[in-house]
Amino acid sequence: MSEPLTLEVFSDYVCPWCYLGDNRIKKLRENFDIDVKLVHFPLHPETPAEGRRLMDLFGTDQAGIDEKNNRMRGLMADEGLPFADRTHTFNSRLAQEVGKWAETQPGGDAIHDLFFEAYFVDKRNIAEPDVILDVVAKAGLDVDAARDVIENRTFKDAVDEDWSKSHAYGVTGVPTFVSEGHGMVGAQPYDALAAFVTEMGAKPKTPVAG
Secondary structure (H helix, E strand, O other): OOOOEEEEEEEOOOOHHHHHHHHHHHHHHHHEOEEEEEEEOOOOOOOOOOOEEHHHHHOOOHHHHHHHHHHHHHHHHHHOOOOOOOOEEOOOHHHHHHHHHHOOOOOHHHHHHHHHHHHHOOOOOOOOHHHHHHHHHHOOOOHHHHHHHHHHOOOHHHHHHHHHHHHHHOOOOOOEEEEOOEEEEOOOOHHHHHHHHHHOOOOEOOOOOO
8 A cells, every 4th residue: 555645734823824725635635645744834923922913914904904804704604614803913833832742642633723713713812821721622632731831842842843844945925735845835726736636646535435
């Protein structure tokens, strides 16, 4: 049996296009023999702990933010994803470190969806340790162990490695999808992603007989 194709997905929990792309990756996993590796990316690493207004981030007024939210709401609705209008972006660094830790735990991959939901649906500040720990609890993971990860920064080096890989690969925007030395950038349609992994050698999964 051939090995699954490795697909690296460069992403950040506060990136709406990553939230959208994550849903399409789920469909890829259902249909192709692929091993998806999440690589954390520093989208806005300078964001203060209390967050930053989107108006300041994008240099626009409230009408401009309303337009962005309306566009994203339509795209998310087409994908069947819940989405709440955003006013701020938040610093995702600690959430990324806890996300790295979660991947070492049984069933821990589920935390990635929950971080997206905490920000894009519940509009919570995922820089706050209490919010992160709420997400950990929702994922059914060990809250005390996660608290230790936050307090002692035990997965700092792991996220530093991801950020360094982003730089080494020349990734400047997310999501970015990389496999076999080739890449695609942006929230690509599912058909484009399916064509990409097929070209890279991914095998379709055999449907289970009913």
